[in-house]
Amino acid sequence: MLSAVDLAAIWLTLKLATVTTAILLIVGTPIAWWLAGTRSRFKVLIGALVALPLVLPPSVIGFYLLITLGPHGPVGQLTQWLGWGILPFTFAGLVVASALYSLPFVVQPLQQAFEAIGPRPLEVAATLRASPWDSFFTVVVPLAKPGFITAAILGFAHTVGEFGVVLMIGGNIPEKTRVVSVQIYDHVEALEYAEAHTLAGGMLLFSFLVLLALYSRKGRNAWT
Amino acid sequence: MTADEAIHARFCVSWPGFTFDVDLDLPGHGVTALFGHSGSGKTTLLRCLAGLERRSIGSLRFKGEVWQDSERGLFRPTHQRPLGYVFQEASLFAHLSVQQNLDYGRKRVSHAHPVSLQHAVELLGIGHLLDRMPERLSGGERQRVAIARALATSPALLLMDEPLAALDLKRKNEILPYLERLHDELDIPVCYVSHSPDEVARLADHIVLLSEGRVVAAGGLRETLARLDLPTAFTEDAGVVIESVVADHDQIYHLTRLDFAGGNVVVARRPEPVGRRLRFRVHARDISLTLTRAEGTSIINRLPATVIEIATADTPAHVLVRLDAGGTPLIARITRRSLDHLEVAPGKLLWAQIKAVALLA
16 A cells, blocks of 8 residues: 555654654753743843744745755855765755754743743752752653653654655655655655555544644643 | 851842841751741841852851852852751652652762651651652641651751741641651751741740841840840730740649749640640730739739830830849830839839730640
8 A cells, every 4th residue: 555665755754753853852951941941131032043943934944954054055064074965955954954943842842841840849959969960850850751741742743744844955855855745745746646645644643643642641640 | 155066157149129138157056046027038048058049149157167158259059068958838849759759868968867767757757658649748748748858868957948837727736846856856956937926936946037138136035035126026026935844733723833943824724744844925015014912913923023124115105124033034015104103114123914925835
């Protein structure tokens, strides 16, 4: 029912979403922690920058990334100088673009979770001899667990669902940058409606299940 | 007490509209009450002692160890200070059971345990709660666990920020006996923030009175409360605390005699056995003065006392009279008219009639 090309696209999509989510949790946690705790006047600025992908058309993000990461862009020149080549139209380029595109979906739930915890549990931990790093991993992370799970689910799902940015920065190279959403586009272009139906239906089901999982979590007690 | 046994603290912190500026020596033993109205800086002082107020400028020396010296850029972070802190509201880690909460601090302390976890659990009567999650505890139980958790780290200094404030009277009365046991059984200096005069009178040995971010008075509880030069905010509730011993029970009239230096008082029958120490408080407004030992009065508690000094009270109609009853200080709040009628002056011998006694147990 699924062709080898379709399976390759699904595999690539899952790989991209997994790598992107892992990177976002590592990069997004300190950003969210800083945003939750800071009184800096740059908080608003950084918060707005992080939220930009929520409102910008994916083609705009893709366009600027293409220029920045391209052979004449500043990042492109850096990656060439480092001997990494240029990122657009590679899997690595897709990861960078996806991470930027899905950043707010990871940072915002984490920030909300950290803000809900507040400074008090950290003060309590400090009076019980826990160093800041110690208390972050033994108090903040467990208390923010629901936030981490929400962030991971949203980051993963949103990366699976992207199309515009991928098309701009990744092109449409089988097994390298051709993800499911692009593959559906190709099927429709080629009037292969049956194949498009299979993949599109799968995406619909996947997205629905993800949201179902997310909302049923929110109804539950956060600690259990 | 040698200088090294004490706690020397000097802090200055400013927020818009509030400046906290204190310089005081706290004793290295017993319970010191930090007393004052809300916004007086009690909690700020406690947080400065704990190192939770990073913006505070000043110095702190705890029994010879420097914990903070802003001039030399020294600041020992909270987690490196051997202290226990009990917060005003429940502060248990919600993701850990009672046992895990107790273990959290204890596991991070390397030195020997003069106060074992076992002792703390027994002292606070929480042995039956160890497997519970914090959300399944009552407010009083949570505070008892929080106190035990602080004690389990064998702190050299125990800081308590109104640990009873969030509790109703019933819960307060449930915890107070544990705090008294703490006071009697542990040799740790305790700083206890409170705005309840009765709590202070019941638990404290020393007192620091704070008002608008400054220290108004500090010293031994009895001497400090018997001072007349405190700001009006404190004199409207003026009174003394007297340490007594249960001396005798009168079975016929259901009365109990309490002896103290310089005399005794008789109160309604107490459950405590003869020989038990009992603190009570006498409000200045509950003492009246007579020139002679009045007969034909329903007031049974009359003590001969010498006038020491006279000071203004909270209203222009009243004055505060400090008396000495055989070594026990008393304060009477009488009208200015009575002062003139009775010709009250320092050195004069009078009879103090005590209308009511507030027992603190």
